[in-house]
Amino acid sequence: xTQAAASGPTxxxxxxxxxxxxxxxxxxPDNPLGHTLVHVLDTDRGPVLIDTGWDDPDxxxxxxxxxxxxxxGIADVHGVVVTHHHPDHHGLSGRVREESGAWIAMHAADIxxxxxxxxxxTGSWRGYLDRKLTAAGAPEEHLAPLRAAYADRAARxxxxxxxxxxxLPGERAALPDREIVPGELLDLSGRRLRAVWTPGHTPxxxxxxxxxxxxxxxxxxxxxxxxxxxxPGISPHIGLYEDPDDPAGEAANGDPLGDYxxxxxxxxxxxxxxxxxxxxxxxTDAAGRVxxxxxxxxxxxxxxxxxxxxxxTPWQLxxxxxxxxxxxxxxxxxRSIAVSEAEAHLRRLVKLGRxxxxxxxxxxxxxxx
Numbered sequence: 001x002t003q004a005a006a007s008g009p010t011x012x013x014x015x016x017x018x019x020x021x022x023x024x025x026x027x028x029p030d031n032p033l034g035h036t037l038v039h040v041l042d043t044d045r046g047p048v049l050i051d052t053g054w055d056d057p058d059x060x061x062x063x064x065x066x067x068x069x070x071x072x073g074i075a076d077v078h079g080v081v082v083t084h085h086h087p088d089h090h091g092l093s094g095r096v097r098e099e100s101g102a103w104i105a106m107h108a109a110d111i112x113x114x115x116x117x118x119x120x121x122t123g124s125w126r127g128y129l130d131r132k133l134t135a136a137g138a139p140e141e142h143l144a145p146l147r148a149a150y151a152d153r154a155a156r157x158x159x160x161x162x163x164x165x166x167x168l169p170g171e172r173a174a175l176p177d178r179e180i181v182p183g184e185l186l187d188l189s190g191r192r193l194r195a196v197w198t199p200g201h202t203p204x205x206x207x208x209x210x211x212x213x214x215x216x217x218x219x220x221x222x223x224x225x226x227x228x229x230x231x232p233g234i235s236p237h238i239g240l241y242e243d244p245d246d247p248a249g250e251a252a253n254g255d256p257l258g259d260y261x262x263x264x265x266x267x268x269x270x271x272x273x274x275x276x277x278x279x280x281x282x283x284t285d286a287a288g289r290v291x292x293x294x295x296x297x298x299x300x301x302x303x304x305x306x307x308x309x310x311x312x313t314p315w316q317l318x319x320x321x322x323x324x325x326x327x328x329x330x331x332x333x334x335r336s337i338a339v340s341e342a343e344a345h346l347r348r349l350v351k352l353g354r355x356x357x358x359x360x361x362x363x364x365x366x367x368x369x
């Protein structure tokens with residue numbers, strides 16, 4: 001995620017939002033975001049969670065402690081609605097279901113990602129990322145540590161030590177058993193919660209529109225659980241949709257940034273009174289935030305066109321883009337994420353006919369037209 005100017009209030013581990021809605025601060029280990037806001041929605045059939053948080057012992061402890069503060073045991077959870085498949089949102093869903101028997105709902109596009117991840121061939125991601133970064137123009141000094149890390153992980157996994165190996169983020173997340181259908185009300189007794197498909201951050205990201213009068217009487221049409229789509233002070237990471245098992249599909253031909261910008265406009269038209277995001281804090285003036293994010297990305301695209309006066313590979317473009325810190329201070333792993341964001345912006349410019357690949361270049365370079 002990229003930094004953008006904004007600030008807001010902070011509260012304790014549990015925040016009451018009124019009308020049978022609370023948020024719990026569930027920590028994300030070693031991440032500058034700090035925590036995921038897991039929302040609790042009271043229904044006639046029992047509490048429903050919106051997202052669950054990262055799969056980590058401390059995160060689990062905070063989740064269950066927060067629920068206990070509300071007089072809720074984990075076994076009382078009736079269902080889980082997941083805004084998208086990322087591990088800081090979906091990670092603890094498997095454990096929640098084990099302890100409660102709760103149903104778990106997600107959009108079909110992200111269910112497909114979860115399903116493919118669970119059956120992915122050993123080494124498929126390693127090979128895919130290696131090829132992808134090489135094609136983007138990543139230098140050998142960036143690729144070598146990644147290859148070494150994968151080789152070390154494979155070696156440790158092959159050792160029959162009998163010791164339990166540490167799982168990767170999201171590995172124990174549940175395969176959802178309900179599909180969120182865009183535009184439909186979810187089956188939540190006593191509540192009106194409508195799914196709004198907002199692809200961009202992931203192909204199946206959804207926001208959830210609580211079509212009920214605001215408990216404090218704020219003007220507008222209900223409240224929006226926005227996941228990572230609409231945040232008060234940062235812009236979510238928009239990279240290419242990654243899929244090593246479908247190289248000719250959506251990952252190769254899609255337009256995540258275009259999807260995100262279209263989704264922003266769709267959310268802006270809802271006219272909600274308040275936004276309850278998965279990070280930072282609740283806020284009003286959703287339409288104003290949408291306008292600011294649309295302007296931010298238009299400004300970024302315009303700036304990239306200026307950089308592309310000279311042909312650049314995606315890696316070279318990422319090196320020259322403005323981030324929240326200088327390129328030489330961006331951690332090694334975060335540079336791969338930055339390159340994916342550069343590629344998403346390049347894809348958008350190509351789709352708009354404002355940039356094109358330079359014939360005969362390898363790695364492929366792009367230039368403004």
